[in-house]
Amino acid sequence: MALSLFKILIFPGFFFLSTLALVFEYLDRKLSARMQNRVGPPWYQPTADFIKLISKETVIPSEADHGIFKAIPIFALASTASAFLYIPIWGQQSLFPFDCDLLVVLYFLTVPTITFFLAGWFSSSLYAEIGSIRAMTQLFAYEVPMYMALLGPALLAGTWSVSGITAFYHIHPLLSLLNLPGFFVAIIAAQGKLERAPFDIPDAETEIVGGTFTEYSGRYLALFRMAIDCEMVVLAALISAIFFPALLPANPVLGMLAFLVKTVVVVFLLALIKTSFARFRIDQMITFCWKTLAPLSLLQILIDLIAKGVILS
Amino acid sequence: MAKMMVPLGPQHPALEEPESFNLLLDGERIAAATVALGYNHRGMEKACESRTYIQDIYLLERICGICSHSHSSSYVQAVETIAGIEIPKRASYLRTLIGELERVHSHLLWLGVAGHEIGFQTLFMSVWKDRELVMDILERLTGNRINYGMNTIGGVRRDIDLSESDEVLKALDLLEERTTYYIKVCTEEQSIIARLSGVGKLSKEEALRLGAVGPVLRASGVRHDVRRDDPYDAYPDLDFDVITDDHADVLGRTIVRVLEIMQSYKICRQVIRSMPEGPISVKVPTKIPVGEAFSRYEAPRGEDIHYVRSNGTDHPERVKVRAPTLANLASITNMIEGGYLADVPIVIAAIDPCFSCTDRMIRVQDSRSGQEKRFDWAGLRQYSIDWYKKQGVDLTQAKASRKD
Numbered sequence: 001m002a003l004s005l006f007k008i009l010i011f012p013g014f015f016f017l018s019t020l021a022l023v024f025e026y027l028d029r030k031l032s033a034r035m036q037n038r039v040g041p042p043w044y045q046p047t048a049d050f051i052k053l054i055s056k057e058t059v060i061p062s063e064a065d066h067g068i069f070k071a072i073p074i075f076a077l078a079s080t081a082s083a084f085l086y087i088p089i090w091g092q093q094s095l096f097p098f099d100c101d102l103l104v105v106l107y108f109l110t111v112p113t114i115t116f117f118l119a120g121w122f123s124s125s126l127y128a129e130i131g132s133i134r135a136m137t138q139l140f141a142y143e144v145p146m147y148m149a150l151l152g153p154a155l156l157a158g159t160w161s162v163s164g165i166t167a168f169y170h171i172h173p174l175l176s177l178l179n180l181p182g183f184f185v186a187i188i189a190a191q192g193k194l195e196r197a198p199f200d201i202p203d204a205e206t207e208i209v210g211g212t213f214t215e216y217s218g219r220y221l222a223l224f225r226m227a228i229d230c231e232m233v234v235l236a237a238l239i240s241a242i243f244f245p246a247l248l249p250a251n252p253v254l255g256m257l258a259f260l261v262k263t264v265v266v267v268f269l270l271a272l273i274k275t276s277f278a279r280f281r282i283d284q285m286i287t288f289c290w291k292t293l294a295p296l297s298l299l300q301i302l303i304d305l306i307a308k309g310v311i312l313s
Numbered sequence: 314m315a316k317m318m319v320p321l322g323p324q325h326p327a328l329e330e331p332e333s334f335n336l337l338l339d340g341e342r343i344a345a346a347t348v349a350l351g352y353n354h355r356g357m358e359k360a361c362e363s364r365t366y367i368q369d370i371y372l373l374e375r376i377c378g379i380c381s382h383s384h385s386s387s388y389v390q391a392v393e394t395i396a397g398i399e400i401p402k403r404a405s406y407l408r409t410l411i412g413e414l415e416r417v418h419s420h421l422l423w424l425g426v427a428g429h430e431i432g433f434q435t436l437f438m439s440v441w442k443d444r445e446l447v448m449d450i451l452e453r454l455t456g457n458r459i460n461y462g463m464n465t466i467g468g469v470r471r472d473i474d475l476s477e478s479d480e481v482l483k484a485l486d487l488l489e490e491r492t493t494y495y496i497k498v499c500t501e502e503q504s505i506i507a508r509l510s511g512v513g514k515l516s517k518e519e520a521l522r523l524g525a526v527g528p529v530l531r532a533s534g535v536r537h538d539v540r541r542d543d544p545y546d547a548y549p550d551l552d553f554d555v556i557t558d559d560h561a562d563v564l565g566r567t568i569v570r571v572l573e574i575m576q577s578y579k580i581c582r583q584v585i586r587s588m589p590e591g592p593i594s595v596k597v598p599t600k601i602p603v604g605e606a607f608s609r610y611e612a613p614r615g616e617d618i619h620y621v622r623s624n625g626t627d628h629p630e631r632v633k634v635r636a637p638t639l640a641n642l643a644s645i646t647n648m649i650e651g652g653y654l655a656d657v658p659i660v661i662a663a664i665d666p667c668f669s670c671t672d673r674m675i676r677v678q679d680s681r682s683g684q685e686k687r688f689d690w691a692g693l694r695q696y697s698i699d700w701y702k703k704q705g706v707d708l709t710q711a712k713a714s715r716k717d
Contacts, residue, residue, distance in 0.1 A: 036438040126319050130338075130654070197432050198504060206327040206430050206658040277504040279432025281655040282341060284507055 012089050014081045021229035022046040024236070024267055031271040046229070050222055058218030063124040072122070073216075073223035076115040080230040083108035087237045088166045090255030092245075097163035102154055105162060105238060106147060112231055113139045113193065116202065119224070120212035131211030134282055135202035138192055141289035142199070146189035148297035149182040153242050156304040162241055169245040176244060178307050182300035183243040185293050187266070190235045191273050192289070194228060198277035199285055236266040316344060319654070323352045327430060327658035330668040334645075334661070338654060346649045346657075348642060353668060354675040359690070361632040366392055366466055366601055369629065373619075374460050376634060377670040379422060382408075382415045383612035384619070384634065384670075385464040390545060391608035391621040392466050392629075396601050402547075402589045404468035409547040410481075410584045411455065411463050413577040417488065418447045419613035420570045420577075423665050424495060427567060430658040431508045436498065443491045450484045453477060468594025478585045489578050496571045499564075509564035513648035513660035516561055523644040526637050527615020528573065529664050531557045532565035539611035550587070553580050563656075563663040570665075599627045612637055614665045636670035 007013055025046040033040025060069055086101040088094045094101070113135060120132025154160055156175060157168035169176045192199040203211025210216075213224060240262035249255050280288065316339050323331040331352035337345040357376060361369045374385040386408055393400060421444040428436030448458045454473055455461035463469050473481075499505060515525065520533035530537050538555040540548045556572040558565040605622040615637030624630040641664040648660045677686045688696060701707070 036435045037442050038438055126317065129317075130319070197434065200432060201655070204432060204655065206432065207655050209326055275435045277433070278428070278436075278502075278508050279655075280504070281508065281653055283653070 007095055008085065012095065013085060017081055017084050017230055017233060018226060020233050021226060022050065024233055024263070025229045027264060027267055028232070028271050028274075031268060032275045035271065035275040050226065053222035053225065054219045056218045058220060059215075061123060061125065061215050064215065065122045068118065068122045069215075070220060072115045072119045073220045073227065076112045076227035077223050077230065079108045079111035079115075080227050080234055083234045084230070084237065086162055087234065088163050088241050089237065089259050090252045092163060092167040092170055094163045097161055099164075100160040102150065102160050102162050102165070105234075106150065109193065109231065109234065109238075110139070110143065112227055115227075116195075116212045116224075119216065120202075120214075123212075123215035125215050127208040127210065128212055128214040130208050131202045131214065134208075135195070135212055137282055138195075138199065138201060138285060141286040142189040142192035142293070145185050145289055145293035145297045146193065148294070149185035149189065149300055150238075150242060152182045152297070152300035152304040153179045155301065156308050158308075162238070166241050166245040169242075173245075175307065175311070178303050179243055179300065181296050181303070183239070185297045185300065186239050186243065187269055188273070188293060189289075190239065190266075191270060192285070193235065194232055194270070196270065197274045198280050200279060201282050201285060204279055232267070232270070233263070236263040236270075239266050321657060327661065328668075329426075330666070332666070332668040334649075334657070336649070336654065336657065341654050343649050343652055343654060343657065346646045348645055349676070350642070350668070351672055351674050351676045354672040355669070358632050358634060358673065361629060363628065365599065365627045366629060367599070369632065370464055370466070371462065373632070373634070374462065374464075376636065377667050378459050379419045379667065380415060380612040380614060380617070380670075381460045382411050382463065383610050383617050384636075386412060386546075387608050387610035387612075387617050387619040388621065388632070388634075389464045389466050390610065391606040391619045392601060392623075393597075394606035394608065395604040395621060395623050396466070396597060398467055398595060398597055400468050401592045401595060403472075403591045404593045405546040406584050406588050407469045407471075407473065407593065408464065409551070410473075410581060411451070411461060411469075412546070413580045413584070414447055414451055414454075414481075415461075416613045417574050417577045417581075418444055418451065419665075420574045421447065421492075423570060423613075423662075424499075424567070426662055427563075427659060430662045431505070433505065436505075440495065443488065446484050446488050446491075450481050453480060465594060467597040468592070470594070472593050478588070481581065481585060485578050485581055489575070492571065492574050492578070496568075496575070499567050499571055506564060508656075508659065509567055510560070510562060512563045512652060512656045513566075513663055514562050515644055515648055519647060520561075520644065523647065524640050525615075525644050525664075526640040527612070527665075528566050528569045529615065529641050529644070531555065532569045533561045534559045539609045539616050543609055545608075545610065547584060551580055551583050553583075563659055566663045600625060601627070601629075614638060614667060615640060634670075636667060638664065638667045638671045642666070642671065 009015060026041065026043055029045070030040040060066055083105045085095045086097065086105050116135045117132040120128040120135065154165055156178070157165045159165060159168065195202050203213060213221060216224060240259070244262055249258060316337055319336045319338050321334040321336055322328050323333045333349040333352065335347045336343050357372060360372060364372060370385050370389060373388045374381045376384045421440055425437045425440040425444065428434070428440065451461065452458050454477060455463050455471060463471060515529065515533050517533045517535060520530050520535060525533065534557055536555050536557050541555050553576045556569050556576060558569050560568065601623040603623055603625045605620070608619045610617045617637055618635040620633040621629050622631040645661060645664065649657055652660065
């Protein structure tokens with residue numbers, strides 16, 4: 001019991017996740033700064049930002065629903081932290097694996113977007129309202145391609161468990177090459193899920209100021225920021241667990257290193273996408289997701305089904 | 314979903330200056346838009362009347378932080394016309410050089426801002442980094458990065474020597490290389506084209522009807538450029554093209570601006586190569602004879618107009634400034650309506666607005682009753698006298714005791 005609690009709260013659970021989230025935020029900011037010809041922040045900047053936000057005054061609009069306003073950031077953070085528990089880190093097994101945990105992870109990852117929507121909706125501010133509608137519209141665009149892209153590898157592996165998928169591709173490393181279209185779709189959909197450029201439409205500052213978080217300040221904003229950072233870690237871990245599970249040394253220390261290298265590669269790709277495009281308009285984003293990403297993810301499923309029929313039987 | 318009214322401004326991250334746009338939103342589309350001016354009235358025209366002609370150059374230079382040379386040039390041109398002064402050839406070449414370098418820095422600044430408005434931070438960062446090159450030359454030539462203080466009535470205040478012109482030529486080569494790259498980015502990068510093309514349409518007829526000026530007008534396919542139509546300074550001797558484009562949208566305005574930068578490099582090179590020798594200024598009496606003059610100048614944002622009337626003293630009787638933004642503002646609602654909310658910032662930015670340069674009046678609105686109040690000069694004076702009287706200070710007495 002005590003060991004399980006330690007695992008959930010400290011390592012490799014919540015505390016480890018938040019530390020990693022701050023490190024990844026730093027990496028993301030530094031990488032995109034270097035890509036943009038800038039110097040970038042020092043290593044402690046994300047931590048300093050977090051502490052600063054926490055110590056700042058919290059202003060809640062008098063028209064907003066106070067209870068929901070305060071509770072929503074906690075839901076966002078809790079759901080991403082829970083999702084992390086079902087993703088393998090240094091081995092083939094996650095902390096508490098069970099059948100169908102891939103679906104649970106995906107559900108947990110949808111919860112933050114719903115909380116962004118609710119946060120915007122209950123702030124009763126114009127910009128936040130528009131932002132939350134955009135967040136919801138965007139959700140319907142990227143969520144389906146993302147689910148389908150992750151479904152393909154699972155079909156081939158014949159299991160709905162993230163740990164099971166990792167174990168399968170560990171045995172058949174070459175098969176993960178078949179999942180490249182899915183990887184491409186997942187990376188782009190992750191960009192939409194994290195609401196980063198070019199899909200930062202729900203909080204496009206030049207259009208709708210702070211978007212969904214316009215009215216948030218102080219520690220509640222800090223919690224949201226932390227939740228988004230954690231979401232990035234979880235997504236990077238999920239993508240690396242499903243799409244490149246090949247490099248899995250038996251030694252836990254080496255396994256940890258391999259995990260870090262793989263996730264940093266994903267963060268690098270995310271930063272690269274962030275810096276190389278202009279922000280899309282919401283209609284362009286939806287068209288792109290349904291006309292390009294969705295067919296690609298269908299293709300992924302097709303490839304996996306054929307591979308399952310031809311190679312595995 | 315019901316239609317909702319969204320305020321964009323007076324304080325908004327998309328705007329560098331205070332200005333109010335009220336957008337009636339139907340989903341993501343703009344059903345109607347209104348523009349309200351008058352958040353940054355600084356009383357510059359009135360202030361000019363209580364200063365000498367020389368002091369006014371420095372005041373008017375500060376109308377705009379970006380096209381400062383344009384405003385001071387336009388003003389000194391007007392004063393020189395009244396006084397009947399012909400400035401030395403070298404002075405007019407130097408004015409042209411600074412004016413064109415200013416256009417380069419203004420257009421590069423605009424390109425960066427445009428990148429920011431469409432959420433393309435990388436473009437913004439790298440353009441502004443390269444813009445430092447032209448800022449450095451301007452600093453080397455004039456002593457300042459902006460507000461150069463180059464102009465004076467009767468010529469310019471600083472000469473340039475050979476080593477300086479060499480430096481300018483070297484920097485121009487580097488800038489040209491970078492600008493060629495940005496032209497490629499703006500005309501080939503798909504996500505930029507997707508965001509800019511077809512946005513903020515303004516047909517040729519509408520542009521002419523609404524009196525648009527500068528790159529906005531040229532992007533609608535009208536060949537209008539004061540440098541060509543009513544040449545001043547060294548422009549009659551120079552060879553350059555007036556860039557026009559037929560896109561009639563934000564993409565067209567972008568293309569016109571980036572190509573104009575290339576023309577500016579061409580002009581700068583010609584000016585430096587054919588710079589005549591001679592004095593850089595002539596002596597002008599402090600008192601300007603009675604008369605009035607109207608002067609046009611092609612600022613980076615469009616046609617800048619100054620009107621000066623003198624009464625024979627060393628103070629002008631009236632100075633009137635029409636900044637290019639005022640001419641372009643009229644077409645903004647036309648460009649916004651029917652478009653997407655996401656495009657509003659870039660459409661507004663595409664006229665390269667300079668709202669603070671434009672404002673000539675302030676509107677006082679009672680937030681409770683919604684009643685509007687406007688003051689003319691005498692009314693404002695009376696209001697202040699009455700207000701102080703209520704506080705127990707009688708300003709009419711104080712004025713009488715002072716001798717001015």
